Amino acid sequence: MKEAVITVNKLTKKFGDFIATNEVTFEVDKGEIFGFLGANGAGKTTAMRMLCGLSMPSSGSATVAGFDVYKQTEKIKQNIGYMSQKFSLYEDLTVTENIRFYAGIYGMARPAIKEKTAQLLNQLNLTPEANTLVKALPLGWKQKLAFSVAIFHEPKIVFLDEPTGGVDPITRREFWNLIYQAAERGITIFVTTHYMDEAEYCNRVSIMVDGKIEALDTPRNLKKTYNAKSMDEVFLQLARGAKRSDD
Amino acid sequence: MKQFLIFVQKEFYHIFRDRKSLLIIILMPIVQIILFGFALTNEIKDSDIAILDESKDVATVEIIHRLDASRYFNVARYLHSQADIEAAFKTGKIRLVVVFQNKFRENLLHANHAQVQLLADATDPNTATTVTNYATSIIRDYQNDLTANAPLPYQIEPQVRMLYNPQLKGAYTFVPGVMAMILIIISAMMTSVSIVREKEINTMEVLLVSPLKPLLFILSKAIPYMFLSLVNVSTILVVSVTLLEVPINGSLLLLMGEALLFITTAVSLGLMISNVTNSQQTAQMISLLGLMLPTLLLGGFMFPIESMPKPLQFMSNIVPSKWFFIIVKDVMIKGLGFKMIWKETLILFGMTLFFLTISFSKFKIRLA
Incomplete structure (x- = not known):
């Protein structure tokens, strides 16, 4: 039983003459891991920011968790989680304080926060570090913690903007295990990345080139269509025609 | 409300964990008052x-x-x-x-x-x-x-009395002046830097995606620093009264109330600064130069405004410190009541309202 939680129809964002995102159309189903691929400057981050309510679309329509991106951004915000490209926890706060702060911002009750924090720390093997300042943690742990904080309030959808930048392959693998666990709980994952091995982990991927979605399918079908051995080759074939290269 | 408390608590964590800045914020007023009160006196002795x-x-x-x-x-x-x-x-x-x-x-x-x-x-x-x-x-x-023994046929003998400050102490003008300067710099700088910091470390983006209301964000940022500034006012007053022997002739409550109003003015200026820049250093520089220089030059406590050229006299009217300086002098030194300073209070209040409106309307909920 498929149920779309994100529907996007001809969504466009212009900055002056520059069309960052050009009439993109797609749907994302509940519990799906949706990979949003593209070279730097292809328009991924812009598209994602429109869906999060950070950026106003120029034209087209979209709903996130059933709410309109033009008029119901407040409702959208209550139903999504967000993890940005750059690391976004407070370094001078401890692990527990960071969790408590973000959970509090989403209006969770104190006892619930307390109980869930213990559970989460246990799951991440971070219990001994509960009162450590975040700046003392290794990068990989910080990323995992940031992701866990982003889904702490059990959002319907979580947006991840290149979450694994600068992380070693083992930690990346562990990170993806967390993503799978979240997806199993029914949280829809919308993830941008430029690591092609990560694309293989997604249920479906879309590939953006110069602001347009050039391909959208399961990794297996994409490889078949483009007669490629890996997603890397698929991507290279599509991105070769790209004119833009930088954000 | 719960969101607000949690946010304020977080701000205090930031403040108390940054020991160096906290020390500067607490000690700066004391050092300044002592410097101005003792070393930089404008009396000429010996x-x-x-x-x-x-x-x-x-x-x-x-x-x-x-x-x-x-x-x-x-x-x-x-x-x-x-x-x-x-x-x-x-x-x-x-x-x-x-x-x-x-x-x-x-x-x-x-x-x-x-x-x-x-x-x-x-x-x-x-x-x-x-x-x-x-x-x-x-x-x-x-x-x-x-x-003296042989009086002249006509003699005019001026009888001079220096009112409010019979010993002509420099501290009587420096205390209100330094108070204005410290409050405007510290409150504006702390507020703007703490907001811009969120932009710099990228947490701003996450907060913007969260359901946190912008008004709540601004309030949670302003209130901890208003509290710290009130602490500063108290230290300045204690040092002035005990070390410099400058009396508080008027109502302490009125003085604190006016200080709170001026702090709000400074904080709203800080909010405005945080709207125009994305880097902590820029925010610091704007707060220091953009606020300290007008306060020093046109605030009235270093150079008398009456003897300035007309255009500068006119400009001094838009410097909030000038009005606060007058208020503190009137209340603290002359011991006047609210009836005598309502005009200055109203001007400060109007300025605050103006700055707040601008910073609220400019506060970006969306990034683009």
Whole structure:
């Protein structure tokens, strides 16, 4: 039983003459891991920011968790989680304080926060570090913690903007295990990345080139269509025609 | 409300964990007040002077004695000829040379007219004027004593009383001035830096995606720093009263209320600054230069506004510190009540409202 939680129809964002995102159309189903691929400057981050309510679309329509991106951004915000490209926890706060702060911002009750924090720390093997300042943690742990904080309030959808930048392959693998666990709980994952091995982990991927979605399918079908051995080759074939290269 | 409390708690974690900044914020007012109150006083005391006495009679010795005995002068050397005068000034230590002509007393008694020449080092014009005034009045005192037994047919004797500050202490203007300066810099800088910091470390993006209301964000940012600024007001007042012996003649409650209003003005300026920049350093520079310079130059406590050119006088009206300086002086030193300062209060209130409206409307909920 498929149920779309994100529907996007001809969504466009212009900055002056520059069309960052050009009439993109797609749907994302509940519990799906949706990979949003593209070279730097292809328009991924812009598209994602429109869906999060950070950026106003120029034209087209979209709903996130059933709410309109033009008029119901407040409702959208209550139903999504967000993890940005750059690391976004407070370094001078401890692990527990960071969790408590973000959970509090989403209006969770104190006892619930307390109980869930213990559970989460246990799951991440971070219990001994509960009162450590975040700046003392290794990068990989910080990323995992940031992701866990982003889904702490059990959002319907979580947006991840290149979450694994600068992380070693083992930690990346562990990170993806967390993503799978979240997806199993029914949280829809919308993830941008430029690591092609990560694309293989997604249920479906879309590939953006110069602001347009050039391909959208399961990794297996994409490889078949483009007669490629890996997603890397698929991507290279599509991105070769790209004119833009930088954000 | 819960969101608000949690946010404020987070701000206090930031404040208390940054020990260095906290120390600066707490100590800066104390250091400034002591600096301005003691070191940078505009009274001129114990100036070194030199004497060229070509007469050496009872009258000149008495005058020299009176000069030396006053707390303004210290007779550092006696010169022997006109040629020595230039040399004395060249040492850089002598501010004033007093020259008595030959037969001073004789002239005074027989011609009823004697001359004293006062030569001042006017490289610093204000000091030169003050020093010659002091000397003139000491000499006039001596003359009055001489004629006391034989009153002149007509005599006007000005009776001077310095009200509100009988000892003419510099601290009486510096305390309100420093208070205005410290509050505007610290409150505006802390608020703007703490907001811009969220942009720099990228947490702003996450907060913008969260359901946190912008108004709540701004309030949670402003209130901890308003609290710290009130702590600063208290330290400044305690140091002023105990160390500098500047009294609080008016109502303490009114003074604190006005301080709170001025802090709000400063915080709203900080909010405005945080709207126009994305880097902590820029925010700091704007707060320091953009707020400290107008406060120092046009605030009225360093340079009298009345003697400025008209355009600058006009400009000084848009400097919030000027109004706060007037309010503090009136309440603290003159002991006036709200009735006398409602106009200044209203102006500050209007400015605050204006800054707040601008920063609220400019606050970006969306990134683009």
